[in-house]
Amino acid sequence: MTTEPSTPIVDKAKESTMDVSVGPQHPGSGHVRLLMRVDGDYIVSIDPDIGYVHRGCEKIAEYRNYVSNIPHLERPCIIDAIHLNWAYVLPVETLQGVNVPPRGRYISTIAAEMNRIMSHLYWLAINAGVFSGHTTIFMWAFGDRDLFIELMEWLTGARLTYSFLPPGGPRRDIPSGFEEKLTKLLNYFEKRLIEYDRVFFKNPLVVARAKGIGVLKKGDAIRLGTTGPVLRGSGVEYDVRKVEPYGAYADLDFQIPTFKEGDAYARFLVRFEEMKQSISIIRQAIGKMPKGPIARKAPLVAPEGEAIGRVESSRGEIAVMVIGDNSDKPYRVKIMNGSFRNLIALPYLIRNVHVADMPIIYGSLDYWPVEADR
């Protein structure tokens, strides 16, 4: 690896360039402003202006106790709430020395994988479907997502913001009859994925718009520290579920889909393949689920010390550092999530491209402004 001098994100304005502000109206995934410097139909550079949905989550967390922190720390990405919740709870459990019983870990894993499918379906509907002008997949993906939402509501009591995993284990056991319903849904969804492939992923219009656009080379993906499907779309095999298995992932057999092309289409396919893997993970977890208690009692205070926990969310690795100080409130909570880490790929990829390619590249990164702003 060579040390390249780092360049400023924004290029100098010239006489032929014009600045266009995109946003901060909702582009489908939260409020963000991209300040584009365009030269004719080409984008010279963009300056992402984020923070429109900054809530000071980390500051609030210092004034709430460990359990009250869960609902507001999962709010930044409500369509992926289980992963945000889990990423925060893992280091708290490490500090408190609490072990979740095996059955609890399996239930958490099933909930997390259902959430991953739901999050990827949201991405497919909005960030891939709407942004590329494909309204059929928008309707289909949102319709199918609702079936998962209904099952999650049955399991956790809420449609999106579950607060399902307090320290010690999940709040509820699986309701009776849930496994059958879920298996039925997975069988249906597996057939739907074939239709998705035919209508969207193999659609010549989608291929023409996404293939070869926004290429992130492997070396750059590593250098920029991107994560999640963006990283795997560039051919790096890195998934926290394999690297540092949490929950029940150590017992389950699954693959990490990677594509070496690094373009927007490769990132599309990574998420598509991940949905298939999630189906397989949930099926295995239902089959292997042990009996026994689901949760252990966790103390309300955490001792002095710091712990870092991490999970693989739908948007990449979320690492959370929690510093305890012998009280019932954390001294410091630092959230390092996928969207904020992938933010640097935006100005890097949306450079010297057509204006019309911008929504596709933006959509392929699955950037979630609220998660990045916290």
Place this chain on the structure above:
Amino acid sequence: MNQQSTSREERIIEKAKSQFPDYVKETKIDGNKRVTITFNKDHLQEIATWIRDDLGLDHLKGIACVDYPTHKKLEVLYLAGSFSKSEIQDIIVTLKTELPRDAATISSVVSIWESAHFHEREAFEMFGIKFEGHPDLRKLLTLDNWDGPPPMLKDIRFPEMGQR
């Protein structure tokens, strides 16, 4: 497995100590594949370059700052990890250094890890730390008209949020 992973972490620490005997102040291994190296802030560039090139920790996961007003210090933690070396992918190495609270200045690592770009901007805004050599050190998350002190410092409180 456990024994093997312990020795990997110890090897990192041994290497760091032999490479920089004068700068490394303290080292720590946390049970779960976490290595912390505390060092003198003036030697950040050397240690970061060495960690990237020799250990293969090719990206930053984030930069965390912690404010300790009673000790009049700010701690800066660089969380580095590796994508390209599969054998150390599961380890997070934390570089920890402290700055005086009234003169929080440290050199930027953007030239070493480009992934630090937005993390340093966030730390600059939230804790008021100046990163010397950062190509584009501007505010990031707060509103354009926010002219108050860095909001994440411990002595800044927001009573309307229930903070007393």
